[in-house]
Amino acid sequence: MTVSPDLDRRFRDAAAAAQLLDAAFDLVDSPLGPLLVAATDRGLLRVMYDAEPERELERLALVAGPRVLRSPRAVDRARRQLDEYFEGRREQFELELDLRGLAPFAEHVLGELARVPYGTTTTYGTLAAQAGAPKAARAVGTVMNRNPVPIVLPCHRVVGASGALTGYGGGLDRKVRLLRLEGVLA
Amino acid sequence: MAVVIPPFERFYSDHRDEVYGFLRRRLGPGAAEDAFQETFLRALHAYGRLEHGRELRAWVLTIARRIVIDVYRRQRPQGELPELAAEDELPAFEELAGLTNGLPPTERAAVVLRYGYDLPYERIAAALGSSQEAARQAASSGVRRLRKEHRR
Numbered sequence: 001m002t003v004s005p006d007l008d009r010r011f012r013d014a015a016a017a018a019q020l021l022d023a024a025f026d027l028v029d030s031p032l033g034p035l036l037v038a039a040t041d042r043g044l045l046r047v048m049y050d051a052e053p054e055r056e057l058e059r060l061a062l063v064a065g066p067r068v069l070r071s072p073r074a075v076d077r078a079r080r081q082l083d084e085y086f087e088g089r090r091e092q093f094e095l096e097l098d099l100r101g102l103a104p105f106a107e108h109v110l111g112e113l114a115r116v117p118y119g120t121t122t123t124y125g126t127l128a129a130q131a132g133a134p135k136a137a138r139a140v141g142t143v144m145n146r147n148p149v150p151i152v153l154p155c156h157r158v159v160g161a162s163g164a165l166t167g168y169g170g171g172l173d174r175k176v177r178l179l180r181l182e183g184v185l186a
Numbered sequence: 187m188a189v190v191i192p193p194f195e196r197f198y199s200d201h202r203d204e205v206y207g208f209l210r211r212r213l214g215p216g217a218a219e220d221a222f223q224e225t226f227l228r229a230l231h232a233y234g235r236l237e238h239g240r241e242l243r244a245w246v247l248t249i250a251r252r253i254v255i256d257v258y259r260r261q262r263p264q265g266e267l268p269e270l271a272a273e274d275e276l277p278a279f280e281e282l283a284g285l286t287n288g289l290p291p292t293e294r295a296a297v298v299l300r301y302g303y304d305l306p307y308e309r310i311a312a313a314l315g316s317s318q319e320a321a322r323q324a325a326s327s328g329v330r331r332l333r334k335e336h337r338r
């Protein structure tokens with residue numbers, strides 16, 4: 001006998017409300033395609049492009065613990081803020097982040113990245129210098145590429161010293177679209 | 187060695203329909219929904235402390251069975267408990283299912299619910315969408331038919 005969608009949703013809501021989950025996730029629609037958004041009770045854990053939920057389950061469980069469940073309600077706050085961002089009504093995210101498992105350098109660099117304002121760009125070298133490692137531009141590039149929460153931590157605002165867009169974990173096309181949205185590119 | 191417990195989402199997706207079916211047969215549609223939530227919330231509560239991922243189906247059905255017993259206890263405070271096979275993996279239903287294959291659907295359902303699951307006629311009537319009297323008649327004519335077939 002099949003569980004009705006309504007009963008299924010009620011269980012998923014209840015599980016999140018009871019704070020019994022190690023991590024909750026859902027797919028969030030966006031102009032850049034569906035985003036897999038995952039959160040824990042500490043904060044936002046992942047934003048992923050082109051994610052296949054079935055495959056990501058194991059990885060989320062490895063990071064956060066086995067109690068991983070799809071629960072739309074648990075990511076409502078992130079969903080709302082992402083919607084507002086894509087509609088051009090939000091320039092800053094007000095979300096706690098769960099950055100567990102990151103190396104200290106990555107954490108440091110992402111902390112600097114979080115301060116790059118909406119509608120501007122910086123360079124890998126500048127970010128490296130701000131993180132206290134001026135020669136580590138390449139390592140900063142790697143950190144950007146592995147950013148666990150793209151869009152929210154704006155690695156799309158980091159470009160090469162020459163102004164070239166260089167790369168983006170979600171594909172260069174998405175970087176262009178985000179920078180257009182923010183008015184950096186025409 | 188890594189502890190291999192599947193992510194809860196997978197466990198839930200694999201077993202939700204079977205658990206719900208089990209609860210519906212025992213409790214009817216309304217109570218089954220509450221019991222379903224309770225079963226998986228209890229499972230979720232204990233899930234992080236599991237030491238391995240074996241026999242998860244039997245594990246969650248045991249939780250569901252305990253909840254069914256709790257529901258019956260709440261409904262019958264005098265302690266008049268139907269005999270529920272709380273430990274057996276195979277409920278009486280499985281045996282009856284084979285025996286009753288040849289019965290007309292309503293009679294078969296009534297016999298299985300009454301004698302396989304010990305449900306009161308009130309619940310059987312609810313499950314069949316009929317009156318209690320009709321449920322009683324369906325069960326007894328089903329039993330008569332089985333006896334006749336058995337003698338043949």
